Amino acid sequence: MSVISENIKKRRRELKLSQEKLAELVYSSKSKINRIEKGTKDITYSEIEIFAEALHTSPAKLCGFKRVDDDYRNEQSFDLPTLAELLKKRGFEVSVFATKEEAVSHVVSIAKRNTGSVGLGSKIGFDEMGLTRALEDSKIQFSHASEIHSNRDEEKKAINSSIFILSATGISFETAEIVNISANSRSIAGSLSCADEVIFIIGKNKVTSNLDNALKRTKSGYISQIASAYGYNTPCATNNESCPECDEPDRLCRTTCIYHRPPRGMINRVILVDEPIGY
Numbered sequence: 001m002s003v004i005s006e007n008i009k010k011r012r013r014e015l016k017l018s019q020e021k022l023a024e025l026v027y028s029s030k031s032k033i034n035r036i037e038k039g040t041k042d043i044t045y046s047e048i049e050i051f052a053e054a055l056h057t058s059p060a061k062l063c064g065f066k067r068v069d070d071d072y073r074n075e076q077s078f079d080l081p082t083l084a085e086l087l088k089k090r091g092f093e094v095s096v097f098a099t100k101e102e103a104v105s106h107v108v109s110i111a112k113r114n115t116g117s118v119g120l121g122s123k124i125g126f127d128e129m130g131l132t133r134a135l136e137d138s139k140i141q142f143s144h145a146s147e148i149h150s151n152r153d154e155e156k157k158a159i160n161s162s163i164f165i166l167s168a169t170g171i172s173f174e175t176a177e178i179v180n181i182s183a184n185s186r187s188i189a190g191s192l193s194c195a196d197e198v199i200f201i202i203g204k205n206k207v208t209s210n211l212d213n214a215l216k217r218t219k220s221g222y223i224s225q226i227a228s229a230y231g232y233n234t235p236c237a238t239n240n241e242s243c244p245e246c247d248e249p250d251r252l253c254r255t256t257c258i259y260h261r262p263p264r265g266m267i268n269r270v271i272l273v274d275e276p277i278g279y
Helices: 003-014 019-025 030-038 045-054 059-063 080-089 100-113 124-129 131-137 152-159 186-191 211-229
Strands: 093-097 118-120 142-144 163-166 170-172 178-182 197-203 255-259 267-273
Touching: 003 030, 003 059, 003 211, 019 030, 019 045, 045 059, 059 124, 059 211, 080 093, 080 267, 093 100, 100 124, 100 131, 100 163, 100 197, 100 267, 118 131, 118 152, 124 131, 124 197, 142 152, 152 186, 163 186, 170 211, 178 186, 178 211, 186 197, 186 255
Parallel strands: 093 267, 118 142, 118 163, 163 197, 197 267
Antiparallel strands: 170 178, 178 255
């Protein structure tokens, strides 16, 4: 049984809802709810969003995602202005904001200046920080190309957008190198496409002391939580303290991209936020 299945069942019972009542709320059937709770029926991310709304919770909570600080994540406090200067030396255009709200306002202003399309390479993180809602409120059209969003037409549109916005799975304070590790490579593809601008939004929880720890943070944190949430058959799904570099068919860490410097001829903006964003 996946973490999602367990959490849907647990939350339904907390709200004292029957399977029949939940089925009504999510426009489904009791038999499907029963199969989802038993873990015998797969559930898409769009369905998770519907369940989250019906159960008065968030997709992240249903997925069981947690922010855990440890020695390779964020045990120490890193000075973001110093990291910004290191990134600038590598050719990135950098802004530092104290809050997610300030960062969102800045990104929306950039999107308004550009008359082209907008692609997002993150789902849960950008939903939580309020970016997707802010874009919608500003009547800015956007498409998703993320790890847990599955719509090939929309993904292609996002990857070929004029502005592509994504996060990072880790960033090294020592070397100012950005890391992204992906299962389907959609967000990585968007960041390396022909976009006019690529924007990285990186919360303080993604900053690690060095490149090795940025890689470890991803594999033993972010990737392992997705594997556990969806019940994938990988070692990290049950043991998120280490990554044995498995060869399982369900393996999620399939593509690793390290951004040493912006690709030649491409504008790369990095927005550092002194608050946690994503996982």
